[in-house]
Amino acid sequence: MTAPAPDTDxxxxxxxxxxxxxxxDELLAFLDEATFYEGYQEPLLKGxxxxxxFFEPSTRTQLSFASAMQRLGGSTLGFSDAKLSSMAKxxxxxxxxxxxxxxxxxxxxxxxxxxxxxxxxESTSLPVINAGDGTNQHPSQTLLDxxxxxxxxGRLDNLKIAFIGDLKYSRTVHSLIETLTHFDNEIFLVxxxxxxxxxxxxxxxxxxxxxxxxxxxxxxIASDVDIIYTTRIQQERFxxxxxxxxxxxxxxxxxxxxxxxxxxxTLMHPLPRLNEISTDLDxxxxxxxxxxxxxxxxxxxxxxSLLLGxxx
Amino acid sequence: MTEKSTAEPLIRVSALSEGTxxxxxxxxxxxxxxxxxxxxxxxxxxxxxxxxSRKMGQKDIIxxxxxxxxxxxxxxxxxxxxxxxxxxxxxxxxVEKFSPTPPKLIEGLIWCKNPSCISREDRVKSKFVVVRMxxxxxxxxxxxxxxxxxxxxxx
Numbered sequence: 424m425t426a427p428a429p430d431t432d433x434x435x436x437x438x439x440x441x442x443x444x445x446x447x448d449e450l451l452a453f454l455d456e457a458t459f460y461e462g463y464q465e466p467l468l469k470g471x472x473x474x475x476x477f478f479e480p481s482t483r484t485q486l487s488f489a490s491a492m493q494r495l496g497g498s499t500l501g502f503s504d505a506k507l508s509s510m511a512k513x514x515x516x517x518x519x520x521x522x523x524x525x526x527x528x529x530x531x532x533x534x535x536x537x538x539x540x541x542x543x544x545e546s547t548s549l550p551v552i553n554a555g556d557g558t559n560q561h562p563s564q565t566l567l568d569x570x571x572x573x574x575x576x577g578r579l580d581n582l583k584i585a586f587i588g589d590l591k592y593s594r595t596v597h598s599l600i601e602t603l604t605h606f607d608n609e610i611f612l613v614x615x616x617x618x619x620x621x622x623x624x625x626x627x628x629x630x631x632x633x634x635x636x637x638x639x640x641x642x643x644i645a646s647d648v649d650i651i652y653t654t655r656i657q658q659e660r661f662x663x664x665x666x667x668x669x670x671x672x673x674x675x676x677x678x679x680x681x682x683x684x685x686x687x688x689t690l691m692h693p694l695p696r697l698n699e700i701s702t703d704l705d706x707x708x709x710x711x712x713x714x715x716x717x718x719x720x721x722x723x724x725x726x727x728s729l730l731l732g733x734x735x
Numbered sequence: 736m737t738e739k740s741t742a743e744p745l746i747r748v749s750a751l752s753e754g755t756x757x758x759x760x761x762x763x764x765x766x767x768x769x770x771x772x773x774x775x776x777x778x779x780x781x782x783x784x785x786x787x788s789r790k791m792g793q794k795d796i797i798x799x800x801x802x803x804x805x806x807x808x809x810x811x812x813x814x815x816x817x818x819x820x821x822x823x824x825x826x827x828x829x830v831e832k833f834s835p836t837p838p839k840l841i842e843g844l845i846w847c848k849n850p851s852c853i854s855r856e857d858r859v860k861s862k863f864v865v866v867r868m869x870x871x872x873x874x875x876x877x878x879x880x881x882x883x884x885x886x887x888x889x890x
Contacts, residue, residue, distance in 0.1 A: 441879060515858055538853035538877025557851050559879055623881040 431456050435732030438544040438551045441560045442598050447605040451579075454570050457725035459735060466496025467733045474527035475501030476519070477554070478534040483694065483716060484554045484563070488531055491723035495733075500526065520546040529731055532556075550730040558594050564693060565598040567722040568652075571715045575689045576649055579603075585611040585644050585684070587674050588654040588699060591618040595693045596654055600624055604631040611644040612637045615670040618656065641674055641684075648685040651676065653692050653699050677701035681709070691715060754778060754800040756822040757812065759834075762786075762793035764816045769797065771811045771889065777801055791818070809835050811844050811889060817868050837868040845873070846888045852878035861890065 429452045438444070445453070473492045477485055480503060489499045516539055523530060524547040532543050533554040540553030540560075555561045573579050584603065586596050590612055601624060603610065610633060612620050619637065628635050638644065653676060661667035675698055681688050692700055692712040704710050728735070760768060762785050769782070778800025788794040795816075803823055804812075812819050813835035823831040841863040847854045854861045854877045862876035871884040 443879070515856070516853065517858070534853075536851050536853040536856070537849060537879070538875065541877050542853045542859060556853075557878070626881075 431729055432732065432734075434729035436550055437730055438540075438553075439562050439726060439730065440540050440544055440551065440553045442562050442565050442602045450566075450569065450602070450605065453566060453725065453729070454573060456729060457566075457570055457722050460721045460724040460728070463724060463735070464494050465735075467728055467735065468492060468495040468497030468731060471497040471529070471727075471731055471733070472527040473497060473499045473501075473727065474523050474530045475499050475503075476523065476530065476532045476534075477501065477503040478505040478532070478539070479555070480504070481533055481554065483719060484533065484561075485531075487716070487719040488552075488554070488563075488723050488727070491720050491727055494720070495724055495728065497727070501531075516542055517546040520551075523547075524549050529727065552726060552730065555594065558592050558597075560598050561594045562598060563719075563723055563726055564595050565602050566726065567715060567719045568595070568599050568691065568693075569602065570718050570722050571691065571711055572650060572689070574714070574718065575709070575711050579606045580608065582608045582649040583611070583647060583685075584608055584650045584652065585613060585648050586620075586652050586654075587613045587641060587676070589618045589656045589660065590614040590620040590654075592657065592660055593654045593693075596652070597621075597624055599652065601627060604628060604633050608633070610635040611648070613639070613641050613644060613674070615639060615656075615673065617666065618660070618670075641676075641680065644684060646684060648688055650689045650691060651681070651684070653690070655692075655695065655697055655699060672698070675699060675701065676704065678703055678707065681707065750827075751798060751800060751824045752827055753825050754798065754802055755804050756824065757797045757799075757804075757819055758794070758822070759788070759791060759816075759818050759820045760795035760797065760812075761816045761818075762791070762795055765795035765797055767815050768795075768812050768819075771815070772799070772802070772804070772808060807844075810838060810841065813838065814841060814844060814871065814887060814889065815884075817871060837865065839865055840876070841865065841873060844890055845882075846890050847875045847878060847880070848882055848886055848888065849875065849878045849880045852880070854878070 429449050475485060485503060492499050520543045529550045531552045531554050532540050534556050537557035537559040540551060540556045544551040553560055553562055576582060590596055616639060656671055658667050689709045689711050694712055765782050765784050781798040783796040785793045820834045822829045843860045845861055845863055847861055852875055853859060863873040864876055866872045866874050872881060874881050
């Protein structure tokens with residue numbers, strides 16, 4: 424017998440810092456609720472203010488939260504460059520948060536240091552959303568990824584999912600792999616040797632009994648893959664430019680590559696892409712990366728409403 | 736060496752008028768434990784290292800005269816040696832004997848090894864969630880990176 428789904432009111436006032444803080448049934452309740460926000464534009468958050476504190480640049484996360492807030496009648500204030508904040512004058516993060524909390528109802532933070540969002544949440548009683556803390560977590564991206572998986576495949580269990588590219592530094596991948604351990608799937612981890620999944624995540628897969636395979640070769644992954652999740656290999660991660668040149672095209676996915684690993688593949692990417700996904704795949708029926716971006720607004724509308732305790 | 740000979744340090748304990756005996760330390764950690772306690776003792780300090788132990792294979796033991804341990808010191812010692820046992824001696828008698836309760840959260844004792852962790856900024860007290868006690872594995876409450884026992888650096 425499964426436990427009853429948590430009441431959506433139970434999210435009111437909570438933070439969204441790490442996927443570790445949410446259980447499987449809460450994730451499912453979150454995703455169920457998010458489906459109601461597709462195209463939803465009622466002024467549910469009228470009079471509410473989102474403080475958007477970006478100590479590190481972002482395009483889609485910041486804009487999609489702002490879009491979500493405005494589509495629900497709320498407003499946004501904030502900065503998108505640490506140089507514009509008092510941190511540049513040496514103010515501590517905790518002090519910045521204590522000051523900002525009197526200007527708003529909910530706080531969104533991206534920061535280059537891991538753990539910054541957790542510290543921010545301990546400095547205020549307002550809900551705090553982590554929009555990326557260093558290489559650690561990016562939970563709203565994970566929720567929209569899960570939402571897209573369920574939307575395209577109709578389920579979150581019994582899938583063969585391949586992660587390809589930079590599996591060492593990508594917080595998006597870390598957060599998603601970890602969250603997928605709540606579900607029963609087979610995982611393939613394909614990366615160059617220098618960008619392998621960190622051991623702590625591998626240990627987590629072992630501890631949870633998740634079936635996985637690690638390999639350098641994209642075509643070594645089993646056939647009938649349901650989902651390919653690919654990430655950008657960042658040049659700045661390679662001290663030696665020759666090493667970067669060697670791997671940058673090794674994981675490029677085009678139509679031929681896709682057809683070799685599965686007949687019906689969903690192709691995901693958190694964007695921005697460089698040349699990991701050939702543009703000839705943009706009209707491939709399984710290409711879901713622009714759907715992910717679109718779902719970003721839907722899921723973030725749900726996040727804002729649930730944490731602010733606004734009922735539809 | 737027989738079990739009888741491992742009991743020898745306990746015979747010496749009985750001669751301690753007051754102080755603390757820390758037994759069942761993981762072999763090789765005695766000097767680290769002294770480091771935690773600081774070295775400014777007035778009384779005698781006896782250290783036994785790599786003694787044979789039926790339970791542990793090998794163990795270290797420390798006897799300190801005229802010195803009792805604070806809860807904070809016990810918590811720190813538990814991090815380097817989770818099965819340590821403490822005997823408090825007063826007037827030649829063991830008045831209290833205890834083992835540290837494995838903590839769920841370790842606060843302000845350990846330095847996060849991640850240079851990019853926010854806890855390494857000034858004014859932030861480090862916090863670690865204990866994932867597993869033996870062998871010790873902890874996870875930073877802030878940056879969520881795991882650390883194994885051999886990577887742990889005490890503050």
